[in-house]
Amino acid sequence: MIELIGVSKHYATNHGVRRVLEDVSLTIPTDQSVGILGRNGAGKSTLLRLVAGIESPNSGKVVRHVRVSWPIGFAGGFHNNLTGEENMRFVSRIYGFDPAEVGQSVREFAELGDYFYMPLRTYSSGMRARLAFGLSMAIDFQVYLIDEVIAVGDRPFREKCEAQLAARRDHSSVIIVSHSMQTIRQFAERCAVLIDGRLELFDDVDEAARVYEAA
Amino acid sequence: MTQGATQLSLSQGLAIQRRVINAIILREVRTRFGRHQLGYLWAFAESLFWILTFAGLHYAMGGSPPVGMDMLGFLATGIITFIMFRSTVTHCQASIVGNRPLLYFPQVRPVDIALGRALLEAATLIAVFVGLLGANALLIGEFDVDAPLVVLAGLSAAWLLGFGLGMCLMALSIYFPVTDQLVPILLRPMFFVSGLFFAANDLPTELRDYLLYNPLLHAVELVRDGWFVGYHSHHVDLQYLAGWILALVYLGLLLERFARRRVELA
Numbered sequence: 001m002i003e004l005i006g007v008s009k010h011y012a013t014n015h016g017v018r019r020v021l022e023d024v025s026l027t028i029p030t031d032q033s034v035g036i037l038g039r040n041g042a043g044k045s046t047l048l049r050l051v052a053g054i055e056s057p058n059s060g061k062v063v064r065h066v067r068v069s070w071p072i073g074f075a076g077g078f079h080n081n082l083t084g085e086e087n088m089r090f091v092s093r094i095y096g097f098d099p100a101e102v103g104q105s106v107r108e109f110a111e112l113g114d115y116f117y118m119p120l121r122t123y124s125s126g127m128r129a130r131l132a133f134g135l136s137m138a139i140d141f142q143v144y145l146i147d148e149v150i151a152v153g154d155r156p157f158r159e160k161c162e163a164q165l166a167a168r169r170d171h172s173s174v175i176i177v178s179h180s181m182q183t184i185r186q187f188a189e190r191c192a193v194l195i196d197g198r199l200e201l202f203d204d205v206d207e208a209a210r211v212y213e214a215a
Numbered sequence: 216m217t218q219g220a221t222q223l224s225l226s227q228g229l230a231i232q233r234r235v236i237n238a239i240i241l242r243e244v245r246t247r248f249g250r251h252q253l254g255y256l257w258a259f260a261e262s263l264f265w266i267l268t269f270a271g272l273h274y275a276m277g278g279s280p281p282v283g284m285d286m287l288g289f290l291a292t293g294i295i296t297f298i299m300f301r302s303t304v305t306h307c308q309a310s311i312v313g314n315r316p317l318l319y320f321p322q323v324r325p326v327d328i329a330l331g332r333a334l335l336e337a338a339t340l341i342a343v344f345v346g347l348l349g350a351n352a353l354l355i356g357e358f359d360v361d362a363p364l365v366v367l368a369g370l371s372a373a374w375l376l377g378f379g380l381g382m383c384l385m386a387l388s389i390y391f392p393v394t395d396q397l398v399p400i401l402l403r404p405m406f407f408v409s410g411l412f413f414a415a416n417d418l419p420t421e422l423r424d425y426l427l428y429n430p431l432l433h434a435v436e437l438v439r440d441g442w443f444v445g446y447h448s449h450h451v452d453l454q455y456l457a458g459w460i461l462a463l464v465y466l467g468l469l470l471e472r473f474a475r476r477r478v479e480l481a
Contacts, residue, residue, distance in 0.1 A: 052321065053321025054318075054319055054321065056475075056476045070319060070320065076316055076319045077316045077317065077319035077320055078316055079242070079246070079314075079316060079317075081246060082242070082245060082246065086242070086245055089238075089241070089242075090238050090239075090241075090242050090317075091320070093234060093235075093237065093238035093241070094234060094235050094238045094320055094322055094323060095322075096231075096234055
């Protein structure tokens with residue numbers, strides 16, 4: 001499970017302070033897949049970054065009891081002057097995985113061919129995303145974080161990604177944020193709603209949908 | 216731990232940090248030295264360039280090294296110790312620039328990047344020290360090292376001063392970006408007051424009293440005291456040096472904890 005304990009997050013903007021989360025305490029289960037619904041600009045991506053540990057809350061804390069992925073689809077964390085292979089080695093090492101094994105599975109999955117051995121600055125955005133996705137599949141995360149739909153590459157590759165995620169359902173779960181009910185239903189068994197800095201978890205996706213539509 | 220990684224025991228935490236620093240060092244080796252066949256030789260080039268330049272100047276002006284030292288050894292001990300300090304400062308300070316994407320991974324913190332880079336710097340400059348002073352020993356036929364561990368202590372002191380100061384500056388530059396422009400200007404005088412071109416024993420008393428406020432001069436004196444059989448420094452104050460190191464490293468690690476949360480990711 002992932003615990004949010006009294007988590008507040010706010011940003012200073014030109015129009016004053018924007019509060020994304022206000023004193024949120026919630027336990028997100030990781031034995032079931034969880035959807036998080038929120039309007040555009042409600043702070044869904046920020047919430048995901050807090051869960052991933054990319055950002056720290058202004059107060060409170062996030063405790064991850066399982067190995068949580070970075071938000072999938074976002075190909076940050078790579079160095080442009082290093083090759084795909086060198087980036088893969090770095091990420092494997094910091095998660096304590098064998099670079100040789102991870103490398104083989106990334107090569108097969110990401111379909112980068114010789115580009116795997118070229119610096120990342122030569123990659124298209126689709127290629128970066130494929131590398132990032134392949135890497136997140138090769139490292140055995142217990143929870144995969146997904147921001148909106150998986151907008152990776154072309155349609156066949158997207159289907160391959162979704163199939164890959166589905167195949168992992170028995171030992172991995174998913175936390176997906178979206179403003180689309182349809183996307184949430186596709187992935188999630190439970191659902192939380194993020195409105196005005198408050199995050200509420202419902203046992204039932206339909207119930208969450210009602211609250212979300214009413215707000 | 217407000218940072219909020221998985222709740223870990225100290226040993227698990229250390230194991231992760233070791234893994235991360237190891238990965239950072241291997242990656243830095245690639246980014247810094249990996250692109251050229253002769254990449255690693257560049258590390259020697261800077262020291263060698265300064266040593267030969269100042270050796271040339273000294274010979275041209277007819278200067279002589281302090282009693283108990285040879286000219287090249289005198290310059291090399293001072294210059295390499297100084298570069299150990301300065302290079303560690305600049306590499307720690309610039310940890311985040313160019314490595315920002317790494318902070319995207321929760322187990323990587325600015326201090327890990329700085330430590331990885333600083334350790335690589337230490338290993339490189341120790342290799343430079345051994346390589347160049349070894350070559351000089353062959354040249355002058357003098358193979359006795361007075362106290363190798365004292366030399367290592369002096370180099371370590373220069374490194375720790377650099378690490379502490381570099382961490383402070385890295386944290387400050389997150390709050391005040393202008394720090395990055397000021398640092399080279401502030402470090403430049405250190406080149407002239409850290410004993411690269413003089414030995415503390417030879418200075419007039421009043422001047423020496425002032426210059427000995429500079430902790431790096433103590434580190435350079437320590438290196439020379441340990442390296443040269445014929446030179447004994449009367450002015451190394453280990454407590455004073457250790458005080459500076461503790462203060463700088465403590466302050467650097469403290470500031471990093473505050474600054475860490477302020478780093479803006481893409």
